Amino acid sequence: MTQKKDITIYDIAKALNLSTSTISRALKNHHSISKKTIEKVKQAAQDMGYSPNTIAASLRNNKTYTIGVLISRINRPFISALISGIEERAQKSGFNVIITQSNDSYENEINMAQALYNSRVSGIICSLAMETRDTSHFKQFMNKNIPIVFVDRVPKDIETYRVMIDNYSAAYKATKHLIEQGCKRIAHFAGSQYMNIYSERKRGYMEALRDYNLEVNEDLIIPFSTLSYEEGEKATKKLLKMENPPDGIFSANDTTGVSAIQIAKRLNVKVPKELAVIGFNDDPIASIIDPGLSTVTHPAYKMGQTSAEKIVKHLKNALDDDITEVTFLNTEVVVRESSKRN
Helix, strand or coil: CCCCCCCCHHHHHHHHCCCHHHHHHHHCCCCCCCHHHHHHHHHHHHHHCCCCCHHHHHHHCCCCCEEEEEECCCCCHHHHHHHHHHHHHHHHCCCEEEEEECCCCHHHHHHHHHHHHHCCCCEEEECCCCCCCCCHHHHHHHHCCCCEEEECCCCCCCCCEEEEECHHHHHHHHHHHHHHCCCCCEEEEECCCCCHHHHHHHHHHHHHHHHCCCCCCHHHEEECCCCCHHHHHHHHHHHHCCCCCCCEEEECCHHHHHHHHHHHHHCCCCCCCCCEEECCECCCHHHHCCCCCEEEECCHHHHHHHHHHHHHHHHHCCCCCCCCCEEEECCCEECCCCCCCC
């Protein structure tokens, strides 16, 4: 089947016996063109199936009004809410959004960053892949003064816009909650320590134990590569088979927190009486699981809105400086049945 040729302003000009400049101005409602001609041109454009090539026009003007979004996994509730916040704010300001995902692969992240750069995005919002150690693939954006906002998973070695939460404080509060419920041996499901958010959550956990004179036991700190449900199952089985198992778990996300609850129930360990569990993110699953999972709120939608706001503000104010503004959003502990002993 032969592909139908796109209709251009040259085709409309030929059909109406008018110049291409007249057609172009008429389609833009230019004041130099009569109302009658504008109506005639627009009707012909509609009848012929013409649609403007906005991408080509934006590339000629060097303004694509497009924000590139590079995230880890689109199927995570936190990421879905983050994207919703970005799109809501971007669309309100007349920007389009291109979404790419790395699936937590460093190699994918490099390729997606290059694809966004080649698409001449006006700005980029990124939450780093779990595997990422080197962030030099973002320098091409900075060299062209294309604004970057790192959100949630932020790098330690690039100073640019960052939108995040105080992961240390949030983790401290979560661990303190378990301590106040009477837990003495608290395990921690730790994300990749190359990631700032997970190293800070581990630091907050350890500091809370020290402040309440509890031992920091490295055997109770379980490293994870992706914080998946399967990893949570494996880690919980390992912990509960210990001679002296933990009586509490602080998980760096809700997915592994949920798996801890389900494995404990399967092994006839009472939650929260024998094992209190608290997660992180307040994903929808946290309120569906039985017992409900205590967790820490993570304002994903607001983080998305704020990230897009930074890009829009930067572009509208035509700022060329490498601005290193860091925005912290608030969190709180949500107590549900999985940790409520008192």
